[in-house]
Amino acid sequence: MATLGLLVLTAIAGIACSANPIAPTPVSPVAAPASQAILTVRVFTRTSEAPIEGAVVTALDRSSRTDAAGTCVFSISSGQMVDVDVSAAGYLPMGASAVVGNGEHWTFYLETN
Helix, strand or coil: CHHHHHHHHHHHHHHHCCCCCCCCCCCCCCCCCCCEEEEEEEEEECCCCCECCCCEEEECCEEEECCCCCEEEEEEECCCEEEEEEECCCECCEEEEEECCCCEEEEEEECEC
16 A cells, blocks of 8 residues: 555656646736926025925926925926926026936025026
8 A cells, every 4th residue: 555655656756747737828018107306396485485486397208387485396207317497586596407316406596687
């Protein structure tokens, strides 16, 4: 009886470890969404460092106005080169360019004209 049990076990092991095992079906790769970055832009007066409400901030051909705290926020693709232009009535315009990562805060201090 022990020989029969060993024979059955050997046969099962041989099937499980055969040279032609059934391979899992490969999964098609799914493109991950581009990583988004949040860029916060703050605009203040150069002399008093008071926030400028209503300043126009343009980034990636999108414009937004700053709130009462002189702040506006953009969601963009992380690692992307961004040109940011800032203007406000009564102030000289200003701009900057850089590759943006997540959670960046850019502060502009505008000078009166």
